[in-house]
Amino acid sequence: MALSVMLCACLAGCKQPPGPRYVPDEAAAARGRAAIERVGCGACHAIPGIGWPRGRTGPSLDGFRDIGLIAGALPNTPANLAAFVRNAPRVKPGSTMPAMPLSEEESRDVAAYLYGLDDE
Amino acid sequence: MWRHIFMVSTMNSSTTDVFDAWWGWPPPVLDPAGPYADNVVVLAWALFAMGVIVTGIVVVALYVAIRGPARWKAKLGGERLVWIGGVAFPGVVLTCLLVWGLWLTSSLTQPMPDGAMRVRVTGYMWWFDVEYLGPDGDVIMRDANELHIPVGQPVVVELQSEDVIHSFWVPNLSGKEDMIPGRTNELVIEADRPGRFGGVCAEYCGGPHALMGFVAVAHEQADWAAWLAGRSMTPPAIAEQDVPGTVPALRPAAAADAADDAAIAANGRTLFMESGCAACHRVAGTEANGIAGPDLTHVGSRLTLGAGILPNNRGTMIGWIGDSQSIKPGNRMPSYDMLSADELTAIAIWLEQQR
Structure with a gap:
């Protein structure tokens, strides 16, 4: 009895693990991949799933959902990521990455693709 | 069908x-x-x-x-x-x-x-x-x-x-x-x-x-x-279009953030001439007259960069200038990794205006 009370107390003390930062959306990710190829993100970034180009001017985008800050500046949320890929200088003044020719919807799709990339 | x-x-x-x-x-x-x-x-x-x-x-x-x-x-x-x-x-x-x-x-x-x-x-x-x-x-x-x-x-x-x-x-x-x-x-x-x-x-x-x-x-x-x-086939007179250090004439496509871009582009032009780009690339109406690389007189209106391989936008232009060797290994343009991010951006913005 005492044991089970203690166990319950322990369990109650544990927080739920944080929920996933994104909801997988394969259709959006597929559209995002097409947009990535259309605007040529690979010219500066190595992106898993994009065979060529794998540019080195910017950082690799491997495992984006596990990154702490976007470009070392913004909390890593899908909304921030979408805003960043669409118009980086607006959300991070001084960013080397320029505004890209993406619609708002496309930028959300690109974020969906990048979040789908797992480190493992 | x-x-x-x-x-x-x-x-x-x-x-x-x-x-x-x-x-x-x-x-x-x-x-x-x-x-x-x-x-x-x-x-x-x-x-x-x-x-x-x-x-x-x-x-x-x-x-x-x-x-x-x-x-x-x-x-x-x-x-x-x-x-x-x-x-x-x-x-x-x-x-x-x-x-x-x-x-x-x-x-x-x-x-x-x-x-x-x-x-x-x-x-x-x-x-x-x-x-x-x-x-x-x-x-x-x-x-x-x-x-x-x-x-x-x-x-x-x-x-x-x-x-x-x-x-x-x-x-x-x-x-x-x-x-x-x-x-x-x-x-x-x-x-x-x-x-x-x-x-x-x-x-x-x-x-x-x-x-x-x-x-x-x-x-x-x-x-x-x-x-x-x-x-226009006839290159504009130098005095009219591009004098080093002055703001070059803006073309309509560079509409957004135009005021900022104009000042940056003037800097980009100077960098283009002084970083060695002009030795291989020609831009009609300027002193850039290299013939070893592609003519860039109309590069801003081209559909692609790197010889038909990349879409043409500011991002791909920066990536190409900064490290073209990672995109097209062995091509004859060196990676300009000695330029700072601001310098790369300035050159890209000036080239964007060469339509």
């Missing part, structure tokens, strides 16, 4: 980007967009059909020879069948195909049409120099990796090479033809519908040969005239 399905699907997907020029269904090589490519595709289908028929006959004969009744086997091994099926049939069929094929493709080797628009395309490792020629054969405009033509009009392409053998191939518009150092080959292309048609170098030319691309753009006659007029 298939083409219809394809057209509907491409109309729904809102992408009208340049890479449609290479991809999609049917593949460009089976999707002729002009009379010269038409003949090549008809011939290809005829040869494919003959191949299927002959393969079918061989497979049936093989089956009969192994499993067939003895009487059929005897016939198959008889002298008569060898004479008919082994000599007469291929002799007649191949002769007919040869005569028909030569007749069909004779238009590809006919004398060049008089008074046709002429363009000189010169192969370099690993890009294409494009010169539009006037009636007297003088160069009226230079560009690179991109050719704009009017629909419904044959265009003579003079093919040359500055280094090794390349081959010019825009599958939608014609067959391929070699570009050979020291001689000029001529090829006629014609588009019967407007569109963007991808091209490639079709002869292995070393290193990044597979990344040596090209785009042909066919315009309706009226659009073609407008396009030509938009590209």
